[in-house]
Amino acid sequence: MRAARLRTRLAALAAAVLIAPVGLAASPAAADTTGITVTYVETSRWDSGYGGQLTIDNGSDAALDDWTIDLTLPEGATITSLWNATHTASGSTHTISTPSWGASVPAGGTYSIGWNGTHSGGETAPLDCSLNGGSCSGEPGTPDTEAPGTPGDPTVTGTTSGTVSLEWGAATDNVAVTGYEVLSGGEVVRAVTGTSATVTGLDPVTEYTFTVRAYDSSNNRGPESGPVTATTDEEGTGTPVDERRVAYFTQWGIYDRGYLVENLVSSGTAEKLTHINYAFGNINANGECFMANQLGQGDAWADYGRSFTADQSVDGVGDTWDQDLRGNFNQLRELKELYPDLKVNLSLGGWTWSENFSDAALTAESRQRMVSSCIDQYLRGNLPLFDGAGGPGAAEGVFDGIDLDWEWPASAGHEHNTVRPEDRENFTALVQEFRDQMNALEAETGRQYELTSFMPADPEKIDLGYELDKLMPNFDFITVQGYDYHGGWENTTNHQSNLLETPGDPGPDVYSTETTIQAYLDYGVSPGDMLLGVPFYSRGWTGVPAGPDGNGLFQTGTGPSGGTYEQGIDDWKVIKDLSGFxxxxxxxxxxAWLYDGTTFWTYDDETSMTQKTDWAQANGLGGVMVWSVDGDDADGSLMTAIDSALAD
Incomplete structure (x- = not known):
């Protein structure tokens, strides 16, 4: 076993991650900000990137309605994307102000602004800071000099070849604990707001010792906890990775795409999956799960009314007119008979069917009504009658759980969606209602039911919409959007699913899978509870010049490219056979990308699927999720690449 050591990039983090009292150069006050502090923390660091966070702590007696923070970053530090505020920059000087939707900080309350940026290996803490023209230190006033107490000793909850996951008991403070620092060898290696963290960037088969200390908004640090020692795993091994393989099967894929449940068998995909998420179930204006026979609102015919012929059926037997269950639901039941370990969950919502989530989650009564209707319809299998099919218990046993796909709580999604600031807390309450009612159903039936959720890539949406510390105990796992970073709605060609931030990325927002996953880790989510979402489709632009490198990347196009089913998007099975690219x-x-001198497609094939899966494994994630399986070819080539990488 090698002697314990942190990699160079983590050693460089030691100074940069420390909480900085950023009120270093007070300007003449334009408004009284006595008792209001602004604290900076570097939440994470990797290669050339980092995550930063400002916390406004309003210790005054009045709400802070309008605020502007001016700060200067050290040489080599930049901000590439920022959320929860309006941001402008001139050189190294940055102005961060109230967002368009307003963000009043109540008396005694806090508000956080986060960002991702780049660094050159040095400090990222602001050199100076002012709040509404006054000091970010909150002076004048009686300073808080009392440090927090000692946290509970950390315990190890998981290891991989490059990570160690920890949790500990909360500390107390005379005002409030703002966050915690994880130390190793006397150096700060992680800073988080919750009571769990995953330390990344470690060497395989190496022993590390960790302690934890708390800090408050006045930058007081308490004593360190007792130590805990952990040894990282060998390359290619480790916990908590359990190689879940989740594929979304779309209700509408049986139409133009001609992708049936039977194709999961004939392509060899079904035997490689642990889960299928059936997309989507809908919520009506009364906040109840429902089915209707019109495309765009629901499709009972596809779900359980359509008769499949013998050659279209999983079991090789055609449906009859008097079956109480036909359609996709019956085919999924037949699929589970072939693969008894396969789980099938019903996914609620999606981009166009999240319209009524905010209303349904608004009150305790509406949440109870929504959850009971969804459980009755899908888990109990009580389907409304349609064309001779359905009835009490018709779909019993088809579904093993519920997948929540509200896009997005407290954030803009589809243009017709209702969005409320209280969606964040209401989603937490909705998830608790699902878990409570599912627990009762488990006690009644003796079956186990899963509860999962599809989560966004955008750090701003994560922060606005999710109380992850309260949510995660109620989820079996979450799937994280690893795609749609860019697309034809923007003028400039870009990658839609890049693992790392790409040099020269023109934005307007600079995304990467690494920074997205790191955002969840910063909130204390265990890597083994996250599955990386990967796309089985491409996004494209047309009218694209070659540019200085001749490959069309980061060039302005005239609009989205043509697609078989939708402008600017097409399935991988179509894109892979294009000629002249x-x-x-x-x-x-x-x-990867395809370019023919005019048209540009951001692209994922077997090679990039292997890269993404290898990355997920190396970072201790719990598996891979696919949107959507009908984009694969008849041989299941992309799913085979994922399966092979997970098996290595």
Whole structure:
């Protein structure tokens, strides 16, 4: 066993991650900000990137309605994307102000602003700071000099070849604990707001010792906890990775795409999956799960009314007119008979069917009504009669759980969605209602039911919409959007699913899978509870010039490219057979694209699927999720690449 050591990039983090009291250069006050502090913490660091967070702590007696923070970053530090505030920059000077939707900080309350940026290996803490023209230190006033107490000793909850996950008991403070620092060898290696953390960037088969200390908004640090020692795993091994393989099967894929449940068998995909998420169930204006026979609102015919012929059926037997269950639901039941360990969950919502979630989650009564209707319809299998099918218990045993796909709590999604600031807390209450009612159903039936959720890539949406510390105990796992970073709605060609931030990325927002997953880790989510979402489709632009490198990347196009089913998007099985295109790769960023001199497609094939899966394994994630399986070819080539990488 090698002697314990942190990699160079973590050693460099030691100074940069420390909480900085950023009121270093007070300006003449334009407004009284006595008792209001602004604290900076570097939440994470990797190669050339980092995450930063400002916390406004309003210790005054009045709400802070309008605020502007001016700060200067040290040389080599930049901000590439920022959420929960309006941001402008001029050189190294940055102005951060109240967002368009307003963000009043109540008396005694706090408000956080987060960002991702780049660094050159040095400090990222602001050199100076002012709040509404006054000091970010909250002076004048009586300073808080009392440090927090000692946290509970940490315990190890999981290890991989490059990570160690920890949790500990909360500390107390005379005002409030703002967060915790994880130390190793006397150096700060992680800073989080909750009572759990995953330390990344470690060496395989190496022993590390960790302690934890708490800090408050006045930058007082308490004593360190007792130590805990952990040894990282060998390459290619480790916990808590359990190699879940989840694929979304779309209700509408049986139409133009002609992708049936039977194709999961004939392609060899079904035997490689642990879960299928059936997309989607809908919520009506009364906040109840429902089915209707019109495309765009629901499709009972596809779900359980359509008769499949013998050659279209999983079991090789055609449906009859008098079956109480036909359609996709019956085919899924037949699939589970072939693969008894396969779980099938019903996914609620999606991009266009999240319209009524905010209303349904608004009150205790509405949450109870929504959850009971969804459980009755899908888990108990009580389907409304349609064309001779359905009835009490018709779909019993088809579904093993519920997958929540509200896009997005407290954030803009589809243009017709209702969005409320209280969606964040209401989603937590809705999840608790699902868990409570599912627990009661488990006690009644003796079956176990899963509860999962699809989560966004955008750090701003994560922060606005999810109380992850309260949510995660009620989820079996979550799937994280690892795609749609860019697309034809923007003018400039870009990658939609890059693993790392790509040099030269023009934005407007700079995303990567690494920064997205790190955001969840910063909130204390265990890596083994997250599955990385990967796309079985491409996004494209047309009218794209070659640019200085001749490959069309980061060039302005005239609009989205044509697609078989939708402008600017097409399935991989279609894109892979295009002629006249050159294939380009950036293995360092985990990206590939196709370009023919005019049309540009951001692209994922077997090679990039292997790269993404390997990355997920190396970072201790709990598996891979696919949107959506009908984009694969008849041989299941992309799913085979994922399966092979997970098996290595």
């Amino acid at each position: 050159d294939l380009y790769r950036d293995d360092a960023s985990g990206t």
